[in-house]
Amino acid sequence: MNIFISGGCKNGKSLHAQRLAQAMAREKDLPLYYIATMIPRDAEDDIRIERHIEARRGWGFTTLEQPVDLCRCLGDAGVDVGGVFLMDSVTALLSNEMFKADGSYDSDAGTKVAAELADFAARTGNTVFVSDYIYSDAREFDEVTENYRRSLAFCDRELAKACDQVIEVSFGVFKEWK
Amino acid sequence: MVLIIGGAFQGKLDYAKAEYGLQEKDVFHCDGGSMALDFDKKIINNMQRFVLACVREDIDPRECIDEHADKLHDKIIICDDISQGVVPMDATEREWREMTGRCLVHLGQQADKVIRVFCGIPEVIKGE
Numbered sequence: 001m002n003i004f005i006s007g008g009c010k011n012g013k014s015l016h017a018q019r020l021a022q023a024m025a026r027e028k029d030l031p032l033y034y035i036a037t038m039i040p041r042d043a044e045d046d047i048r049i050e051r052h053i054e055a056r057r058g059w060g061f062t063t064l065e066q067p068v069d070l071c072r073c074l075g076d077a078g079v080d081v082g083g084v085f086l087m088d089s090v091t092a093l094l095s096n097e098m099f100k101a102d103g104s105y106d107s108d109a110g111t112k113v114a115a116e117l118a119d120f121a122a123r124t125g126n127t128v129f130v131s132d133y134i135y136s137d138a139r140e141f142d143e144v145t146e147n148y149r150r151s152l153a154f155c156d157r158e159l160a161k162a163c164d165q166v167i168e169v170s171f172g173v174f175k176e177w178k
Numbered sequence: 179m180v181l182i183i184g185g186a187f188q189g190k191l192d193y194a195k196a197e198y199g200l201q202e203k204d205v206f207h208c209d210g211g212s213m214a215l216d217f218d219k220k221i222i223n224n225m226q227r228f229v230l231a232c233v234r235e236d237i238d239p240r241e242c243i244d245e246h247a248d249k250l251h252d253k254i255i256i257c258d259d260i261s262q263g264v265v266p267m268d269a270t271e272r273e274w275r276e277m278t279g280r281c282l283v284h285l286g287q288q289a290d291k292v293i294r295v296f297c298g299i300p301e302v303i304k305g306e
Contacts, residue, residue, distance in 0.1 A: 004297070006296075008262070133185060135184075135185025135186040135259075136185045136259050136260055136263050137186075137260060137263030137264060137266075138260040138261070138263055138266055138271050138272075138274055138275030138278070139263065139264075139266055139271060140210075140271070149186060149187060150186075150187050153185075153186065153187030153188060153189075153297075154187070157188070157298040159297075160297035160298055161298065166296075166299060177297065177301070
């Protein structure tokens with residue numbers, strides 16, 4: 001089953017996603033993968049990544065580093081496409097694709113990422129996707145920021161269509177939209 | 179009156195058009211630079227931008243809403259929920275954020291139906 005999870009920051013999305021992914025893997029005795037999307041840019045990021053690795057220790061995840069071109073990891077040696085995947089997060093993936101490591105900006109990255117996410121869901125069938133709900137600010141953002149929000153929302157909506165289950169996390173409380 | 183709320187870019191307008199069989203020609207898009215509203219259109223979109231225009235003119239948008247109550251009662255009003263982000267540094271944006279909340283309470287009381295849209299999925303939170 002493909003599951004889409006969103007909600008505000010530090011609401012418990014990642015922990016819930018880890019539990020769901022692990023339960024799915026255990027139920028059917030499938031390999032469990034974690035797709036790491038973050039590209040560390042400074043010492044603060046290194047600490048954050050270290051904290052996430054520590055939080056996943058003992059859960060049984062095999063980590064796949066895939067900060068861009070999401071579907072590429074499905075072709076890696078030893079990766080079972082029939083396994084269970086935790087994709088955390090859509091937010092970071094889009095950011096990496098839109099604001100490239102070489103400093104360039106791809107305004108249309110949302111179209112590519114949304115298609116890849118839907119493809120990933122279709123090919124694996126057992127993925128938990130995590131995104132961030134960043135749509136309730138009272139701000140008039142600059143066009144680049146606004147385009148990022150619009151593009152992430154597009155990815156979210158396409159994933160909500162593609163997934164069997166859609167969950168909103170509010171401070172540890174789960175609401176099933178689908 | 180039907181009130182449709184949700185975060186930015188959640189698919190509120192697409193939902194309204196599909197649900198009520200309407201097209202782009204039936205939509206009035208509010209503009210933060212003008213308090214004008216077109217009551218000939220069935221859908222009033224981006225109501226939060228109308229509120230912003232009112233705040234900039236130092237006018238209470240609820241008074242405008244009450245003044246035109248007879249023209250708004252059969253409309254579909256779409257508004258971004260801008261109440262859950264960071265409190266803005268800018269005084270006008272702070273006032274906009276609060277006034278939009280007050281306006282939505284006001285409209286929510288009058289609406290026969292209130293729908294929240296999340297990632298393109300609607301949920302009726304008031305009415306049938």
